[in-house]
Amino acid sequence: MITIKEVAELAKVSQATVSRAINNHPTVKDANRKKVFAAIEQLGYKPNAFAQALASSRSNSIGMLVGSLDGPFYGPLMHHTEDTIRQNNNHLIVTSGQESHTKERDSIEFLRSKRVDGFILHSDKLSDDELIDVVKNTPATIILNRYIPDISDNCIYIDNELGGYLATKHLLDHGHKNIACITGQLSKGDSRERLQGYRLALAEAGITYNPSYVIEGRFDHDGNHDRTRRLLDRAPDITAVFCQNDNIALAVYDVAAEREIIIGKELSVVGFDNDYHSAHIRPRLTTINFPVEEMGKEAAKGVLAMVQETEVKIKQQLHPKLIDRDSVGRV
Numbered sequence: 001m002i003t004i005k006e007v008a009e010l011a012k013v014s015q016a017t018v019s020r021a022i023n024n025h026p027t028v029k030d031a032n033r034k035k036v037f038a039a040i041e042q043l044g045y046k047p048n049a050f051a052q053a054l055a056s057s058r059s060n061s062i063g064m065l066v067g068s069l070d071g072p073f074y075g076p077l078m079h080h081t082e083d084t085i086r087q088n089n090n091h092l093i094v095t096s097g098q099e100s101h102t103k104e105r106d107s108i109e110f111l112r113s114k115r116v117d118g119f120i121l122h123s124d125k126l127s128d129d130e131l132i133d134v135v136k137n138t139p140a141t142i143i144l145n146r147y148i149p150d151i152s153d154n155c156i157y158i159d160n161e162l163g164g165y166l167a168t169k170h171l172l173d174h175g176h177k178n179i180a181c182i183t184g185q186l187s188k189g190d191s192r193e194r195l196q197g198y199r200l201a202l203a204e205a206g207i208t209y210n211p212s213y214v215i216e217g218r219f220d221h222d223g224n225h226d227r228t229r230r231l232l233d234r235a236p237d238i239t240a241v242f243c244q245n246d247n248i249a250l251a252v253y254d255v256a257a258e259r260e261i262i263i264g265k266e267l268s269v270v271g272f273d274n275d276y277h278s279a280h281i282r283p284r285l286t287t288i289n290f291p292v293e294e295m296g297k298e299a300a301k302g303v304l305a306m307v308q309e310t311e312v313k314i315k316q317q318l319h320p321k322l323i324d325r326d327s328v329g330r331v
Helices: 004-011 015-022 030-043 049-056 074-087 101-113 128-137 149-154 160-173 189-204 224-234 246-258 292-308
Strands: 061-066 091-096 118-121 141-144 155-158 179-183 214-216 240-243 268-273 286-289 321-323
Touching: 004 015, 004 030, 015 030, 061 074, 061 101, 061 292, 074 091, 074 292, 091 101, 101 118, 118 128, 118 292, 128 141, 128 149, 141 149, 141 292, 149 155, 155 160, 155 292, 160 179, 160 189, 160 240, 160 268, 160 286, 160 321, 179 189, 179 224, 189 214, 214 224, 224 246, 240 246, 246 268
Parallel strands: 061 091, 061 118, 118 141, 141 155, 179 214, 179 240, 240 268, 268 286
Antiparallel strands: 286 321
C-alpha cells in the first residue's frame, strides 16, 4: 500500500506538507500543492478519510437540509451542491424536513451527530430566531432561500418578489387585465413574496387586486387540479394565470385540456422555476427561471470557505429571469 512518506519523497516535500495539501490547508504554496497532487496521481495514493479527519479535526463532510428528497427543484439543487462539494474533496450528507418543524429540528441534530463541518439549510418551518441560534452554534452555515438580517452574510436567496412581478408584468404587457394567481403554500416565504410581486405589478398598472382571482395551491402536485377547477368556476372571466411554480402550471394545463380551453389563446399561463419539463410540454411554458444551479454552487463555495476560514466572494441575492416561450397570447 502506498504511504504518505512515499508521496512526500516523490514530491520532494515534507510529510507535513503532504498532509496539509490533502486537507486543503490555505498555508500550502500552490507549487507544492501541485507537486503533491501530481505525486498522488502518479502513485495512486488514496488518503485514509478517518485519518484525515483525526489530523484536521474535520470530517470533510457538509450536512444539507432540504424540504424533500425528490421533485424538479430539490433534485437539481442537491445535485449541483454535491457536485461542487465533491470537487473540493468533501462529501455531502443530505436529509429532509418534509414540511415538519419537528423533522427539521431532528434533521439538524442528526447532521450534528455525524460531526459535519458545516450546514446548508433550506428550511421552511424553523423560525428566524431558531436559524440564528443554529448559526451561533455552527458559524459555517449557509441559509438558502431566506433573508435574515441578523445573519445576512450566511444567506443566499432569490428575489422572489421580482420574479412574481416579472411574471405578472409579462401578462399585463400582452394586454391581460383579469389575471389570476395560484400560489404555493402561503406558509412559505417564497409564496408570500411572489404574491407580493403579483400585487405590485397590478398596482403599477392601475388594476385593483381581486382576492377572488387568487387561490392557494401547493408547490408539489397535491390538490392543484381541484384548486384550478375551483378558480375557473368562481372566476370564469380570467384570461391569464400566474402559477407560482411549474408544477402548478402543469395542473392548469391538465384542467384546461379537460375543459377544452386552449392554452396560449383562450388562457395564458406563466410558471415559475423553469423546470426541465417546461420546455417540453405543448405549448412550451413561459416561466420565470430560478437559478437553482447557481444557488447550489454558491452555497457549496460559501460553506467550504467558512469551514476553511478563507475569503471567497459569493453571490447572495440571485436574480430571476423571464423565459419567454409559447403559453402567453395577446388579448
